[in-house]
Amino acid sequence: MEIKRRKFQGVLNILSFNRQFYFFGLLVLGLIMLFQYVFNWEFELVLLIIVGFLYGLLAPLLVSAYVYDFSKFYEFNWLNDLQLNKNNNLNIVNINAGFDETSFILKNKFQQSNLKVFDFYDESKHTEQAIKRARKVSLVYPNTQRINTNAIPINENTVDILFLLSSVHEIRKNKEKIVFFNECRRVLKHNGKIVIVEHLRDLPNFLAFSIGFTHFFSKQTWKKVFKKTNLKLKEEIKFTPFMSVFILNK
Incomplete structure (x- = not known):
């Protein structure tokens, strides 16, 4: 018996099993954007921070999709x-x-x-x-x-x-x-x-x-x-x- 994997199951597993990291990551990202709006922080610095956060959140998902969903590992x-x-x-x-x-x-x-x-x-x-x-x-x-x-x-x-x-x-x-x-x-x-x-x-x-x-x-x-x-x-x-x-x- 072979279990057929769902599309993007590797990515869904990462999101499900590590959801606390993504919850807090998105929360911090939202706070940064809010503070930039309220306190008018330097846009270039805030943009650099946002890009860093997005990279940290998205890179594991993209790599997991590549390794577990598209490489035919399973x-x-x-x-x-x-x-x-x-x-x-x-x-x-x-x-x-x-x-x-x-x-x-x-x-x-x-x-x-x-x-x-x-x-x-x-x-x-x-x-x-x-x-x-x-x-x-x-x-x-x-x-x-x-x-x-x-x-x-x-x-x-x-x-x-x-x-x-x-x-x-x-x-x-x-x-x-x-x-x-x-x-x-x-x-x-x-x-x-x-x-x-x-x-x-x-x-x-x-x-x-x-x-x-x-x-x-x-x-x-x-x-x-x-x-x-x-x-x-x-x-x-x-x-x-x-x-x-x-x-x-x-």
Whole structure:
């Protein structure tokens, strides 16, 4: 089963999950325009401030439309370039952070495989308001299991492909990341692969999300985590300038 996405669903998700930022941003913008009218502030300065605010509000929406709505990311044809084993009887795991837009699509791509879905969201640790809102509207894949990041309930050396699609940045502490990736390594077969998709804390994402890019982690941070958990970074692919795909193995 493949879930058809609505037009501009990526943009609508950004607006819905981060609506408090847009509410306060528009409120401040309105106050600036009001004060300029009342106090007759210097027009050029006010115009510069307004342009800056509009950029901060609109750039994330435009980039999200490009990445999530027009790049065909959710068609998952980019998986064809990763040289993944397409045998019928694969053991596949997809782990999310409480918001799942990918499991039904993965099952459609790997129809004969055994897909298990896990959700590591813990409201005491993962406190982002956006992910709390996302959980309320997320489709839940059948038999999705809630787990802790320190224990994936699968036997070791049994998983062919483990997907972490825009999820592991929700694990904010490096110590927890290391524990989690050690678990991922434990369950992975010797010839298995971990597929990670993440925005990075880099220049393109700064230009797209301004201060919001701090919600992501740098490539160097991820590489340190991979090294500490004895996972090899086999390949990195840029899917648009704003997203990175990491392929790991033992």
